[in-house]
Amino acid sequence: MAKITKRSPLAPERFPDLPAVDGVRFATAAAGVRYAGRTDVMLAVLDAGTSIAGVFTRSSTRSAPVLDCQAKLGGASDGPAAILVNSGNSNAFTGHYGQTSVDEIARATAMATGVSANRVFTASTGVIGEPLPHDRIVQKLQDLNDGLDAARIEDAARAIMTTDTFPKGAQAQVEIDGRTVTIAGIAKGSGMIAPDMATMLVYIFTDAMVAQDRLQAVLSNLTDRTFNCITVDSDTSTSDSLMLCATGASGVDATDNPVFTDALHRVMLDLAHQVVRDGEGASKFVEIRVTGAASAADARTHAMSIANSPLVKTAIAGEDPNWGRIVMAIGKSGAAADRDRLSIRFGDVLVAENGWVCPSYREEDGAAHMKGQNLLISVELGLGEGAATVWTCDLTHGYIEINADYRS
């Protein structure tokens, strides 16, 4: 069983107060898929008329539920819909049995909720390669349906956790055309985090009204600026799933509305940052800003090379302003860089420029910044206009402890 580790030092003080989103209800259950003494299944039921968009891992070994969701997303969208998630077992690399489990769960969910089986989206997160004991979930479905409640989103956030040390939620409420639009989202994830297109499990709900194709467009665009800009350990899950459900219950058409898009962006970035803050073993939250690159893609390549470097991440863990390792990570990235043009800053402290340490730099200034819990590393390449910002955490003994013995 996954270890229950103490709450991340980077965790928010408490779970936020999430407003109910009209048109969606939640329920959770303790099915004993793998964990004992905690909830491990969550059901969300969405009213008829809900638009659903999704982005998923691009892993070539992605799980049966992911493949199933991708197949269903393009389908009919008139009736109600349901999302059924279990933690403890990812139903990934489980052969043809994997699809059987998905089908059984979808069928049982359909029966209990009255939702068509082709509008039941499932997700599983946890250990890879072990058959999912789907009967345990199926047995709970009537109870789950009976317990549906719009106020139970925090319970849902808790039920989908695996090695997470805190549940993750974020919300926004904005005025559009004089009416209130609500967005509330939950996420899980703390290891195997280097999303290549979606990430972990994330479910965001809104009562805004947006057609499915426009909802998908805004979701994909914002994913590239949020969940695709975080990394804990450079490893990519076989189960990453992000779904955005717009019930339309507010009656407000938010299609291409910048106020709605900005609010959604804030919610997604908040959840993405919380995933990094719960990075396995993390003791520092690190923002890496790269500017002046030859292109945006080059900037991202450099930023991710720094964010994923074990030597950079261990230096941060040791509160060591070891900017030489930043230089190393830039050098190895494969993207364009000119040693003599780049400059490096820790927070506001100019560390290096002109291919050398800055004459005014004092080690104690760099060291003082590294002692903080929220760090900023900025690199200006001096080559062009390309820019990227990514977020990561440090690499500590805690990561080794959690991952050297995850299954036992």
Next chain:
Amino acid sequence: MAKITKRSPLAPERFPDLPAVDGVRFATAAAGVRYAGRTDVMLAVLDAGTSIAGVFTRSSTRSAPVLDCQAKLGGASDGPAAILVNSGNSNAFTGHYGQTSVDEIARATAMATGVSANRVFTASTGVIGEPLPHDRIVQKLQDLNDGLDAARIEDAARAIMTTDTFPKGAQAQVEIDGRTVTIAGIAKGSGMIAPDMATMLVYIFTDAMVAQDRLQAVLSNLTDRTFNCITVDSDTSTSDSLMLCATGASGVDATDNPVFTDALHRVMLDLAHQVVRDGEGASKFVEIRVTGAASAADARTHAMSIANSPLVKTAIAGEDPNWGRIVMAIGKSGAAADRDRLSIRFGDVLVAENGWVCPSYREEDGAAHMKGQNLLISVELGLGEGAATVWTCDLTHGYIEINADYRS
């Protein structure tokens, strides 16, 4: 100062007996560049007529000595040559001062040895971004020249160490045309190891006679099958340098000779494996064989994705036969894979096939293999003929200990 850690549990029993190579002599000194109480400079002088080939890091932030070697390698090769290496300071990202240090050391080496300055190749390894106190090295050059001795190669191997826990040497002697040809090499390196073209510092000497262009060709070819197939932490040094010096003193023309090439391959592979065996914090030596890929490049991509995955490496550290993480690493690599065609073996134990765990697989069999010190992970993709083998080590608390506090 770098911590003096205890000898790697994967180290060979002792340094091998390296035969003298006719035409090359060594000397070492304790110049106090950074370390106290140990040698940190090595000089090798090569007789006139020596062919020298080299491969170097492709880092865009590579060090001044690397840039200098690359510029000099194509030059005249009639006279004698010298190699001067210091440990403790890499003279990387040291601005224009970096080239000044190289020039000063080359000039002093030329004066002391009688070798032309444009045939003096230098290398520096250690901390990045601090000016090299080259005066300390210059002051030792007369003593170094006075101490030159063909038998001092083991001393040379020790003087170039940084975080290495043991000196690395390998040798081969083969008969060609009824005469003996000798190859002897030394290497240093244990962290920041994911060579993208050469690796760490490696110096190999032979008394074979091979023209420079043919020597370069064989070296580049064998590097792709040895040093470019190892990784400790996915990080690439700014100083990686590999030089092969053929003195020709044996009088044996070994140009394109398969016996010579095979012997050289063995020496290079031996040294490459020793670098992995001294991987920072390593407790397991892991061979990863990928076969059946769509192409050789795909096979390498998959193999390196497995070898560099923090989750795979921590599972190995925990002796956990967590083959799900192998599936994850294949899935994220970006190279072609079909979940339902691949099979995975730990040693001789078939673990997974047909997209699922093998019915005959027993967890205790996988666990038994993982308890060994030398592990083999094989993946057959079932797609084509592409194959690659790479070598790596596990990711342990020792890596964090060494790297979270390297500079302090």
